[in-house]
Amino acid sequence: MPLHVLEHPLAAHIITHLRDQTTKPATFRTLAYQISLLLAIESTADLPTEPKPIATPLEKMTGRVLAAQPIVVVPILRAGLGMVQPFTDIFPDVSVGYIGLERDHTTAIARSYYCKLPPLAGRQVFVVDPMLATGCSAVKALTVMKEHGATNATLVCIVSSPEGVAEVEQHHPGTVIHTAALDRTLNAKKYILPGLGDFGDRLYGT
Numbered sequence: 001m002p003l004h005v006l007e008h009p010l011a012a013h014i015i016t017h018l019r020d021q022t023t024k025p026a027t028f029r030t031l032a033y034q035i036s037l038l039l040a041i042e043s044t045a046d047l048p049t050e051p052k053p054i055a056t057p058l059e060k061m062t063g064r065v066l067a068a069q070p071i072v073v074v075p076i077l078r079a080g081l082g083m084v085q086p087f088t089d090i091f092p093d094v095s096v097g098y099i100g101l102e103r104d105h106t107t108a109i110a111r112s113y114y115c116k117l118p119p120l121a122g123r124q125v126f127v128v129d130p131m132l133a134t135g136c137s138a139v140k141a142l143t144v145m146k147e148h149g150a151t152n153a154t155l156v157c158i159v160s161s162p163e164g165v166a167e168v169e170q171h172h173p174g175t176v177i178h179t180a181a182l183d184r185t186l187n188a189k190k191y192i193l194p195g196l197g198d199f200g201d202r203l204y205g206t
C-alpha cells in the first residue's frame with residue numbers, strides 16, 4: 001500500500017509537542033507549520049525536474065529546476081488550512097483550491113458545502129487534512145478531485161488512523177498517503193488514539 005510514514009527525528013519531536021495537551025495554540029500553530037513543511041518536502045519528492053543551463057560565477061553547468069507542472073494544494077476546511085502555507089512558501093507556482101465538507105447527520109456521509117478549485121487535469125494535486133480519522137472526508141475529497149479532472153492526487157496528513165488509511169485504500173485504491181504518524185485506532189467518538197485531540201480547535205483556540 002502506498003502509505004509513507006515520515007521517519008525523521010525532527011518529525012518525532014514536533015509530533016510529540018503537538019500531541020502534548022499543555023501546548024498552547026500559538027506554539028501549536030508553529031509546530032503545525034513545521035511538520036507540514038517536512039510533509040510538503042517529503043510528499044513532493046517525485047516531482048519532475050528538467051535541465052536548465054546556467055553559469056555559476058566560475059563556470060557553465062546544467063542544473064535542474066522544477067518542470068512546468070504547477071502543483072495544486074487543496075485543504076479540507078477548516079483544519080486543513082493549517083497545512084497550506086508551507087506549500088505556498090516553498091513552491092513558486094502552486095495553486096490553492098478549497099473544499100469544505102460536513103457530515104450529514106442522518107446518513108453519516110460527507111457532503112461538500114463549499115468547493116473552489118483551479119483546473120486539476122494534468123496537475124499534481126495534494127489534498128491536505130491534518131487528521132485522517134474515519135477517512136470519510138478524505139474519500140469524499142478525493143472523489144471530488146477526480147470529478148474535477150484530477151488523475152494524480154496525493155493525500156497528506158499529520159496523524160492517521162489505520163481505519164482511515166483502510167477506508168481510503170478501499171475507495172481510492174493506490175492513493176499515495178503521506179503522514180507524519182500512524183496511530184493506534186479510533187475511539188467511540190471517532191477521535192484518533194493517542195492522537196492530539198481536535199486539531200482545528202487546538203489550531204484556532206476554539
Ligand code: URA
Nearest residue numbers: 131133191192198199
Ligand atoms: N479530527 C480531529 O481533529 N482529531 C481527531 O482525532 C479526529 C478527527
